[in-house]
Amino acid sequence: MDSNNKSSEQVISEMVEMGFEHSKILEAIKVVGLSIPSIVDHIFNTSTSSSGSNREPSTTHISKSLPSNGKALKKRTFSSSLQVPKSKTINHYFQSSSKVNEKNKNVVVVDVNDGGDDDVEEHKESLPQMGFDLDPDIASDWEMRASILLQKHFGFSSLKSFQKEALSAWIARRDCLVLAATGSGKSLCFQIPALLTGKVVVVISPLISLMHDQCLKLTKHGISACFLGSGQPDNTVEKKAMRGMYSIVYVCPETVLRLIQPLQKLAESHGIALFAIDEVHCVSKWGHDFRPAYSRLSALRENFTTGKLKSLKFDIPVMALTATATKRVREDILKSLRMSKDTSVVLTSFFRPNLRFMVKHSRTSWASYESDFHELIKVYGGNKKTFASDEADDVSICSDASDTDSVSSDNVDDNQDDYDDRDISAMHSGNTGNHKKRRKLTVEFLENDVDVFQSADDLDVTCGEFCVQPPPKQRELSETVDLPAKPEKRLKMLKEPLERGPTIIYVPTRKDTVKIAKYLCKSGVKAAAYNAGLPKLHLRRTHKEFHENTLEVVVATIAFGMGIDKSNVRRIIHYGWPQSLEAYYQEAGRAGRDGKLADCILYANLARKPSLLPSRRSEEMTKLAYIMLSDCFRYGMNTSCCRAKTLVEYFGEDFSHQKCLLCDVCTNGPPQRQNLKEEACILLQTIGAHNAHIYSMDSSYNDDIHFNSKDRRLGERPSLMTLVRSIREQFQKFLTTDILWWRGLSRILEAKGYIREGDDK
Numbered sequence: 212m213d214s215n216n217k218s219s220e221q222v223i224s225e226m227v228e229m230g231f232e233h234s235k236i237l238e239a240i241k242v243v244g245l246s247i248p249s250i251v252d253h254i255f256n257t258s259t260s261s262s263g264s265n266r267e268p269s270t271t272h273i274s275k276s277l278p279s280n281g282k283a284l285k286k287r288t289f290s291s292s293l294q295v296p297k298s299k300t301i302n303h304y305f306q307s308s309s310k311v312n313e314k315n316k317n318v319v320v321v322d323v324n325d326g327g328d329d330d331v332e333e334h335k336e337s338l339p340q341m342g343f344d345l346d347p348d349i350a351s352d353w354e355m356r357a358s359i360l361l362q363k364h365f366g367f368s369s370l371k372s373f374q375k376e377a378l379s380a381w382i383a384r385r386d387c388l389v390l391a392a393t394g395s396g397k398s399l400c401f402q403i404p405a406l407l408t409g410k411v412v413v414v415i416s417p418l419i420s421l422m423h424d425q426c427l428k429l430t431k432h433g434i435s436a437c438f439l440g441s442g443q444p445d446n447t448v449e450k451k452a453m454r455g456m457y458s459i460v461y462v463c464p465e466t467v468l469r470l471i472q473p474l475q476k477l478a479e480s481h482g483i484a485l486f487a488i489d490e491v492h493c494v495s496k497w498g499h500d501f502r503p504a505y506s507r508l509s510a511l512r513e514n515f516t517t518g519k520l521k522s523l524k525f526d527i528p529v530m531a532l533t534a535t536a537t538k539r540v541r542e543d544i545l546k547s548l549r550m551s552k553d554t555s556v557v558l559t560s561f562f563r564p565n566l567r568f569m570v571k572h573s574r575t576s577w578a579s580y581e582s583d584f585h586e587l588i589k590v591y592g593g594n595k596k597t598f599a600s601d602e603a604d605d606v607s608i609c610s611d612a613s614d615t616d617s618v619s620s621d622n623v624d625d626n627q628d629d630y631d632d633r634d635i636s637a638m639h640s641g642n643t644g645n646h647k648k649r650r651k652l653t654v655e656f657l658e659n660d661v662d663v664f665q666s667a668d669d670l671d672v673t674c675g676e677f678c679v680q681p682p683p684k685q686r687e688l689s690e691t692v693d694l695p696a697k698p699e700k701r702l703k704m705l706k707e708p709l710e711r712g713p714t715i716i717y718v719p720t721r722k723d724t725v726k727i728a729k730y731l732c733k734s735g736v737k738a739a740a741y742n743a744g745l746p747k748l749h750l751r752r753t754h755k756e757f758h759e760n761t762l763e764v765v766v767a768t769i770a771f772g773m774g775i776d777k778s779n780v781r782r783i784i785h786y787g788w789p790q791s792l793e794a795y796y797q798e799a800g801r802a803g804r805d806g807k808l809a810d811c812i813l814y815a816n817l818a819r820k821p822s823l824l825p826s827r828r829s830e831e832m833t834k835l836a837y838i839m840l841s842d843c844f845r846y847g848m849n850t851s852c853c854r855a856k857t858l859v860e861y862f863g864e865d866f867s868h869q870k871c872l873l874c875d876v877c878t879n880g881p882p883q884r885q886n887l888k889e890e891a892c893i894l895l896q897t898i899g900a901h902n903a904h905i906y907s908m909d910s911s912y913n914d915d916i917h918f919n920s921k922d923r924r925l926g927e928r929p930s931l932m933t934l935v936r937s938i939r940e941q942f943q944k945f946l947t948t949d950i951l952w953w954r955g956l957s958r959i960l961e962a963k964g965y966i967r968e969g970d971d972k
C-alpha cells in the first residue's frame with residue numbers, strides 16, 4: 212500500500228482512467244511501487260522517445276507547454292496528496308501539472324484560466340499531435356478498459372450489447388447512428404470515449420436544462436463536464452473548455468456552430484474524441500421537436516476531417532442518438548448531417564416490454580376529473596371528496612399548502628374546458644392581480660400558455676442535482692430494461708399489482724397543470740403543477756421533491772421532460788391528446804425504467820379530433836404537424852391492434868412478439884367482428900355523389916363536425932357531418948345513427964385505403 216493506502220487495483224484503475232497504458236503501469240509499479248506520482252514519473256522518464264501515437268508525452272513536452280515568461284500562467288503549489296486529482300484524465304494531468312517534483316513532494320499546478328488565445332497556440336505546438344488517434348493498445352483491449360471505467364464511475368458491471376456496438380463503431384472511427392429505446396442508456400455511448408482516451412467529447416444537446424442535468428450527474432460520477440451557451444453563468448468556462456479542461460462539453464447546436472474555429476484548434480491541440488449529437492430527431496422536420504440549427508450540424512462532419520485539419524490522422528467521428536425516429540426521420544438525419552457513407556446504424560428494439568399502454572375516452576375537462584382520477588386518488592390513499600369548482604380557491608399549486616412559491620388559484624378559470632375554441636382567462640403566475648380580466652384568444656397569448664421549446668434556454672430548470680444514485684448493487688437491476696421479456700414473464704407481471712411509485716400527468720396547457728394539481732391536492736394526493744410559467748423556485752422544489760419521492764404526482768406540460776431519468780415512475784398519464792406519437796412515446800418512456808410494470812394511459816376525447824397546439828410554424832410545418840397529429844388520433848381510435856405493436860411499428864420496427872399481452876387491446880381483446888359491408892357501401896356512394904361534381908374519382912372528405920353544409924364553398928370537400936345528414940335523409944334505418952359511429956366507420960375505411968381525409972387536415 213502507498214501513503215494513501217490505495218490498493219494496486221485502485222491505482223491501476225485510476226491510472227487507466229487517466230489514459231496510461233495498462234502494461235506500462237504494471238511495469239512502473241514493479242519498479243517504483245504504488246505511489247501514483249512515482250509511477251507517472253517513471254512512465255514519463257522511460258518513454259521520452261515516444262513519438263508515434265504519443266498518448267503519454269514526455270516531461271519535456273509538458274515543460275515546453277509553459278510560457279517562458281510565466282506571465283500568462285499562474286502557479287500554485289499543492290501537497291503531494293493532491294498531486295493527481297481523483298478522476299482527472301491524463302490530459303488534465305498534463306494541463307494542470309507542470310512538473311512532478313518527487314524530492315520536495317510539491318506539484319506545480321498551472322492555472323490556465325486567464326491565459327489568452329496564445330496559450331492555446333502554444334499548447335498546440337508543444338503537445339504531441341493528438342487528433343483522434345487511438346492507441347493500438349486501447350483499440351485492442353478497449354472492452355476491458357471500458358469495463359473498469361464503467362464499474363468505477365457508474366457502478367455497472369457490463370456494457371449493454373448496443374452500447375458495445377456503438378463503441379465498436381467509434382473505435383473503428385466510423386460515424387454511428389444509435390436508435391435505442393428511452394432509458395436504455397444511450398448517454399454511456401458517448402461518455403465512455405472521453406474516459407477511454409482522455410480527449411474531449413463534444414455533445415450537442417437541445418436544451419440547457421438537459422445539459423445542466425447531465426453535467427451535474429457526470430460530476431457526481433467523478434467526470435469533469437461543462438455546458439456552454441447562453442445559460443452558462445460563468446464566462447470563463449468556454450475558454451477553459453476550448454483548452455480541453457473538461458472531458459465532456461455539452462453545447463447547444465447554435466453555440467457549437469459559433470465555436471467551429473476554437474473547436475478546430477482544440478481538435479489539433481488536445482484532441483476531440485467524438486462529436487455526439489443527442490436527441491438527433493430534432494434534425495428532421497418529420498421529428499417532433501424540429502430545431503432548424505440542428506439541420507446545420509453537417510458543419511461538424513465537414514470541418515473536422517483530415518482534409519480540413521492537416522494534423523488529424525482520421526476524421527473525428529460523429530455519433531447521433533435518439534429514442535424516437537421513424538424511417539423517414541432516420542433518412543433525414545443521415546442526409547442532413549452528411550454522415551459518412553459507411554455510418555454504422557445501431558438499432559435496438561423500441562419495445563419496452565414492461566410498459567402497459569391504455570387509451571381511455573374522456574372529455575378531459577373538469578367534469579371528468581372525478582371519474583378519471585378516482586383510481587389514482589385511491590392508489591395514493593387520498594380522501595376523495597367532491598367539491599364544486601369554485602371551492603377550489605386558495606389551493607397551492609404544490610402539495611404543501613404553505614409553499615411560498617405557490618400560485619393562487621385565482622389564476623385558474625375552471626369553467627373553461629376547451630382552451631382551443633373559447634376565450635381563456637389569464638392564469639400566469641405574473642397575472643394574479645388581473646384574474647377577472649378575460650383576454651381574447653390570440654396565437655401570441657396561447658403560445659405563452661402552452662410550453663413549446665424551440666431554443667436551448669427554454670424551460671431551463673434542471674433536476675440533475677436531485678437525482679439520487681442508488682448503490683452499485685441495486686443499480687444493476689436497471690439492466691433488466693435491456694432484456695427481451697419473455698411472454699410468460701410479461702403475463703406474470705400482469706398478475707402482480709402495480710407497485711406504488713410516482714406518477715407524471717402530462718397535459719397540453721399550463722392552465723391544466725394547475726387545475727389538475729389543485730384537484731388532486733384537495734383530494735389528499737401530494738401533487739404539484741409544473742410548467743415553464745411558474746416561479747423557478749417552485750419548479751426547483753418540484754424536481755427536488757419528485758426525485759426524493761416525497762411528491763406523488765407531478766402534473767406537467769412538456770417542460771417536465773427530457774432528462775427525467777427516475778427509475779421508479781409507475782404511471783405516465785397523458786390527459787389530452789399529445790401532438791405526435793414521437794412525443795407520446797418519448798414521454799411515456801419515462802415510466803418503468805427499473806424494468807418493473809408501469810402504466811402509460813392516454814385519456815383523450817375520442818369523439819373529437821385533436822387540435823394542434825399553437826406555435827409559430829411555417830405552412831409546410833403546419834402540414835407535417837397535422838399529419839403527426841392524425842397519427843396520434845389513429846393510435847387512440849384503434850381498438851384492434853396491440854398498442855405496443857402499433858407504436859414500435861410506427862418507428863419502422865418489425866414487432867417480433869405478435870402482441871405485448873399487457874395493453875388494453877391485448878387484455879380486452881379486439882371488439883367483436885361485424886359485417887358492415889352495406890354501411891360501408893352507402894358511405895362510399897354518398898362521398899362519391901358529393902364529390903362527383905368537384906373531383907372525378909375523388910374519395911376524400913373532411914372530418915370536421917363544425918363544418919356546416921350551408922357554409923360549404925364551391926370546390927370544398929364535404930364534411931363528415933354533411934355526409935351523415937345526407938345518409939340519414941335517404942335511409943330511414945340510419946335516421947338515429949350517431950356521427951361517432953360513422954366516424955369510426957370512416958376511420959376503418961381510411962385505414963383500409965378506400966377513402967382519405969382531405970390533405971390539409
Ligand SMILES: Nc1ncnc2c1ncn2[C@@H]1O[C@H](COP(=O)(O)OP(=O)(O)OP(=O)(O)O)[C@@H](O)[C@H]1O
Pocket residue numbers: 365367368369370371374391392393394395396397398399533534686687689690774776800
Ligand atoms: N450498462 C448499463 N448497465 C446498467 N444500467 C445502465 C447501463 N447503461 C446505462 N444505464 C442506466 O440507464 C439509465 C438511462 O440512461 P440514459 O439516461 O443514458 O438513457 P437514454 O437512453 O439516454 O434515455 P432517453 O432516451 O430518455 O434520453 C441510467 O440510469 C443509466 O445509469
Ligand SMILES: [Mg+2]
Pocket residue numbers: 397398489
Ligand atoms: Mg438521453
